[in-house]
Amino acid sequence: MDGEEHREPAGRQGEPPPRSGANRREVINWILGIGAGGVAAAVFYPIARYIIPPEEAQSAANSVALSVKPDDVKPNSGQIFKFGNKPAILIRTPAGDLRAFTAVCTHLGCIVEYRPDLSQIWCPCHNGHYDLQGINVSGPPPKPLVQFDVNVQGDRIVVSRGQAA
């Protein structure tokens, strides 16, 4: 920018007469420039803010009761359920334990599934494998799946965001 060269003579009083016409022109150009910049800002700022989507309310769900009964979840199987507004996976290990994890693969966000033949959680997008603790054991996933607490209360399965990580 050549701003400094313009601003300095404009602010100085009592320039020699031959240059004052040019100075006046420069002052006017500056005022016009600031005005045009103001109009541009008044147009483009609202447009930029408009395009940025408003913040969604984060799902406050800390626990969810599933519609499936504990007896209906067979050993060595898994199923996807909704935890708040995110998918999660409920599995019963071959040993009979119920566990729940987030179903979003830590690699690129595909939804994982349970592989009974391997007894592993598996992401079909890029062949990522997680063991029954949700630990990433092979393929591209960089991190383990976050685990949720599973409580069986009589006939109900309640999954909650707990300390089990």
Place this chain on the structure above:
Amino acid sequence: MSGGRRRLTALRAWFDDRVGLLSEAERLGRKKQVPIHRHTIWYYLGGMTLFLFIVQVVTGVLLLFYYRPNAEGAYESIQFLMTDVHFGWLVRSIHHWAANLMIFTLFIHMFSVLLLRAYRAPREMTWFTGVVLLGLGLTLGFTGYLLPWNELSYFATTVGTRIVGVVPGVGGFLLRVLRGGRDVTGATLTRFYALHTSVLPGLVILVLGLHVYLVQRHGMSVPPEVERDEGPRRSIPFLPDFLLRDLVGWLAALAVLAALAAYFPAELGKKADPFASAPVGIKPEWYFMFMFQTLKLLPAYILGFEGEAVGILGFGLAGLVLVLVPVLDRPAIRGERTRLFMWVGVAMIVYMVALTIVGYVVSPKA
């Protein structure tokens, strides 16, 4: 020359050597002369309409980011836009007000051209394309009105499309094509959405391109009265003199739009319910009021024909006369001093203004 400006000039020269559109436009703009006389003010209306159309394109594209074109989600998406999206109310209100102002300047532009008889040879095609643009503008207004899917727009569209149905013979068929079915439903909404956001804007851009090219080709028309005046002719170059004055007008229009949007934001009303009674005081947008009011005043039967059909036929004929003005104005073609079509224009204006006032003041509820 300072370093920054030198670099800018070099960059411009680089593009100019390869594209050349900018220097060609500048050459034309500097060559074009705008006559200065007591009617020069009317030369600004076309540019003003163009500016408002650009505002419509920009705000319309922005609205597409959030609008959902179906009967189940349209109203809710506008509600979300008006309450949760930053400046959503502003974008929609400016779209609403710029539409109204654009129709207004379109009418003023057309009538000023008519009264100053700027349609005379060789500018007949400029006039034809202009009347087509007015029709496209009105259709854009009509189709856009339905999109918020609220009570008022739903019933206004039901009434408005019904008018097509009275066309003898093919009315029923036209009505079904226009509505996408027998009634105004979600199918009508997607149909109007397609027309409003792609078909009509595309046509406007094509016809507008031709219109602006013709204005450039023939230059500004000087009214016959002014041409007969003695004394020296004055004119200013389009670039930069006239364009800078245009810009001042556009800036003022932008300020007016912002003020209207802030003080009178576009309303949303209640969601449309096809199984609810029509609310009291259903009326079209102001620019259809004179037609709406005419149809209300006509008796049920005129000479054995349905009153509405006669009314629609009348407006169709009036529209045809309007389109053909450059061909019908024989005396002007022969170069005679006649003001016949000026008085036709005045009669049209008086009729439209009077019926609009009647529609709003005399029988607001009927």
